[in-house]
Amino acid sequence: MARHGPAIFEGQPAVDAVLKQAWYTDNIDSIPDGARHLLEQYSKSEPEEVVPHVVKMRNKAFEIWSYACIGQMRFSTYNLSLLPFYSRVLERVRSGAILLDAGCCFGQEIRYLVQDGVPSTQLYGFDLEPEFIHLGYQLFRDRDRVQATFVSGDILAEPTAPEGQEIAGLQGQMNIIFASSFLYSDNKPIDYFVRISEQHSAAKAKLESLYTLT
Structure with a gap:
């Protein structure tokens, strides 16, 4: 049965030809201006190599996990910067707040944020798939200079489980949590929201009423 998830599932492609046609965009000759600007200015990529480089990284990622957001290149639209309160986020993080991108994919x-003047030491990201984090370093060509903290694991795993330990280490440290590419990805949005909220520095007070609703 086709599904989001590993590109190979029980020895068979997880996405059949029909779904791949819907989830995977071929013949890409451009990317959003914001992504192009970031790759040219931050990553120092030559203009003519930007699109082929992004497509190459997309193809590698889609072979690992067949997400529509990867196949359709939606990761090249930077959603945080489009929000009406983005300037407030910038102001807070530049002033010392710690931000977590939950489900960070490539860390785009x-x-x-780094290109917009935020110290990378104040930025954290986690993703279920560690290879996406490694591909992010390749995509942005910054392994030797970005100082953001990236961890991988399953946020629903027990903190003592191997797949939950790294994320558990972030608990209570975050001031701002961004999760636009995360909560839609499963059928347990409340569980995800509770676990994500636990990473917030004010989690105990904020979650008291949430638990009564669930």
Whole structure:
């Protein structure tokens, strides 16, 4: 059965030809201006190599996890910067707040923040798939200079489980949590929201009423 998830599932492609046609965009000759600007200015990529480089990284990622947001290149639209309160986020993080991108994929939102003057030491990202984080370093060509903290694991795993330990280490440290590419990805949005909220520095007070609703 086709589904989001690993590109190979039980020995078979997880996305059949029909779904791949819907989830995967071929013949890409351009990317959003914001992504192009970031790759040219931050990553120092030559203009003519930007699109082929992004497509190459997209193809590698889609072979690992067949997400529509990867196949359709939606990761090249930086959603945080489009929000009406983005300027407030910038002001807070530049002033010392700690930001977490939950479900960071390649860490594209984090790189955008760095390009906008945010110290990368104040930025954190986590993703279920560690290879996406490695591909992010390749995409942005910054492994030797970005100082953001990236961790991988399953946020619903027990903190003592191997797949939950790195994320558990972030608990209670975050001031701002961004999760635009995360909560839609499963059928347990409340569970995800509770676990994400636990990473916030004010989690105990904020979650008291949430638990009564669930």
